[in-house]
Amino acid sequence: MYSTVKMLHSYWAYLVLFMIVVATFNALIKHFGKKEYEARDFRVALFTLIVTHIQLLIGLVLYFTSPNGLQNLTSNGMGGLDNVAETIGC
Helix, strand or coil, rough: CHHHHHHHHHHHHHHHHHHHHHHHHHHHHHHHHHCCCHHHHHHHHHHHHHHHHHHHHHHHHHHCCCCCCHHHHHHHCCHHHHHHHHHHHC
């Protein structure tokens, strides 16, 4: 399950990036073109919001199913995070 969720999370990020770019350019074109923000534009923004929140939820599922995520935190407590911080140089 972990590898499937990880793959889904990785590929979903491209959809998120694409939708953010589309929504941003759409908003900029409407703003600088002095055009009315129509129902279609609200739907694009809403779909972008939904896609990004799904990415967040997939990331949370990935964290909780990860061998280094919740399992490490519950076995070592918050003090176990110091070892990780030392490893990455924080």
